[in-house]
Amino acid sequence: MNDLKQMVDEGQFKKAATQIDSLVQSGSLTGKDSADAVYLKDLMHRIKLDFSKNEEQVRNELKRYYPSLTDSQMNAWEETGALEMRLINGQKRFFRNAVPNLFRIDSTEAKVKLKVDGPSVDELDEFCKVYDKKIVDSPKPLTKHFEFTYTITVKPNAVPCGQVVRCWLPFPRISEPRQDDVKLISTSQKDFQLAVNKDNLQRSLYMEQFARQDSPVVFSYKASFATHTQLVSLNPAEAEPYDTTSALYRNYTAQRPPQILFTDDIRKMTNQIVGDETNPIVKARKIFNWIDSNVPWASALEYSTFDNIPEYVLKYRHGDCGMQTLLFMTMVRYAGVPAKWQSGWMLHPGELNLHDWCQVYFKGIGWVPVDQSFGRLDVSNDAVRNFYFGGYDGYRMIVNDGFSQPFTPAKEYPRSEPIDFQRGEVEWSGGNLYFDQWNYHMDIKEVK
Numbered sequence: 001m002n003d004l005k006q007m008v009d010e011g012q013f014k015k016a017a018t019q020i021d022s023l024v025q026s027g028s029l030t031g032k033d034s035a036d037a038v039y040l041k042d043l044m045h046r047i048k049l050d051f052s053k054n055e056e057q058v059r060n061e062l063k064r065y066y067p068s069l070t071d072s073q074m075n076a077w078e079e080t081g082a083l084e085m086r087l088i089n090g091q092k093r094f095f096r097n098a099v100p101n102l103f104r105i106d107s108t109e110a111k112v113k114l115k116v117d118g119p120s121v122d123e124l125d126e127f128c129k130v131y132d133k134k135i136v137d138s139p140k141p142l143t144k145h146f147e148f149t150y151t152i153t154v155k156p157n158a159v160p161c162g163q164v165v166r167c168w169l170p171f172p173r174i175s176e177p178r179q180d181d182v183k184l185i186s187t188s189q190k191d192f193q194l195a196v197n198k199d200n201l202q203r204s205l206y207m208e209q210f211a212r213q214d215s216p217v218v219f220s221y222k223a224s225f226a227t228h229t230q231l232v233s234l235n236p237a238e239a240e241p242y243d244t245t246s247a248l249y250r251n252y253t254a255q256r257p258p259q260i261l262f263t264d265d266i267r268k269m270t271n272q273i274v275g276d277e278t279n280p281i282v283k284a285r286k287i288f289n290w291i292d293s294n295v296p297w298a299s300a301l302e303y304s305t306f307d308n309i310p311e312y313v314l315k316y317r318h319g320d321c322g323m324q325t326l327l328f329m330t331m332v333r334y335a336g337v338p339a340k341w342q343s344g345w346m347l348h349p350g351e352l353n354l355h356d357w358c359q360v361y362f363k364g365i366g367w368v369p370v371d372q373s374f375g376r377l378d379v380s381n382d383a384v385r386n387f388y389f390g391g392y393d394g395y396r397m398i399v400n401d402g403f404s405q406p407f408t409p410a411k412e413y414p415r416s417e418p419i420d421f422q423r424g425e426v427e428w429s430g431g432n433l434y435f436d437q438w439n440y441h442m443d444i445k446e447v448k
Helices: 002-009 011-027 032-048 054-061 071-080 098-105 107-117 123-137 245-253 263-276 282-294 309-314 323-334
Strands: 085-088 092-093 143-154 164-170 177-188 202-209 219-228 339-346 354-362 366-370 395-399 425-428 432-433 438-447
Touching: 002 011, 002 032, 011 032, 032 085, 032 432, 054 092, 054 098, 071 245, 107 202, 143 164, 177 202, 202 219, 219 395, 245 366, 263 282, 263 309, 263 323, 282 323, 282 354, 309 323, 323 339, 323 354, 339 366
Parallel strands: none
Antiparallel strands: 085 092, 143 219, 143 438, 164 202, 164 425, 177 219, 339 354, 339 395, 354 366, 425 432
């Protein structure tokens, strides 16, 4: 298995697939080895979907900004990882969002784009500046009520006719004080299983139905929930010493392979950032500010294709919201500050999307929301500028209060997304159905 994994890592996909097929057909692999080999084939498929562009396509996208683009420029970006490329079967393949990411990752190239395209306004950023100021000025939390329909549509003939399709749809958690009043209104299937909130940190609504020839398989439900803003005043003098023997402290400062690992690089960088600081609030804020200044947001590869996300983010200095969050959580845990995952959807006007953030625990204060991806806002008001270190804007739907958690009922095959759970999961008796075999959609509205 190690040799097969090495082939995949080196981009020898055809060779690896041929050997896997031969081993499986001969019966040389059994049990876990057989399952792992089949998953390696699936992993290669996932990687090829991410790295879907060839060099000609990428050069054509870049031509607008670099009319005289040279090989040395391309090679330099590839070497630093600013232009995400990997060799697959001896050919250069580029991440589907490699060009937009280049301008997000490399500040020098961002200036080139600015010169060509002119300045643009980040509408989400501008909205948050105004709305977060409203939260800061409010004497009490602001409440919003949402009603939505969530739908997963499996493509026709993705599953043979007559076979049972199993589907887990993301469902909002009761996660006080930020989210409550969760109500299931209707479901597409008469029979369903709603995961018990207290027992399922990644909450799902499970349904199944038979596949029909040439027809999509559709699962949907309608629900509502309420969200509440939160703003925690973080005075370092109010942070009490941790009871390092407590279950909470041991659990949420622990390593959690394969993602939260205190590698040499993590230890070294965290020590540089934190220095001799001992106050947990100050330590966490230093890490938050460092990531905000040094790790820009960029569109991400699928999480299932990474061995260790925080190491990747630290090496290449970019990542999406979940990747930035995992790096933050790993660093603060190593620094002795408890941290745990929270994620779901962001619901800001015009910005319906998947989103990840986290919580940190300060004794004497409690669990505090931290949104590493939103970072520090470019305003003069300190409370608004630092809102997302201790603030929650309420334009969220919380689905997860942990990552890589088991489902109810259990999933038989490896997940499409092994860490997060926002889109859903689908499988049948023949295996997992990856994201290219089904679509997801949310219709949501704010209600009074």
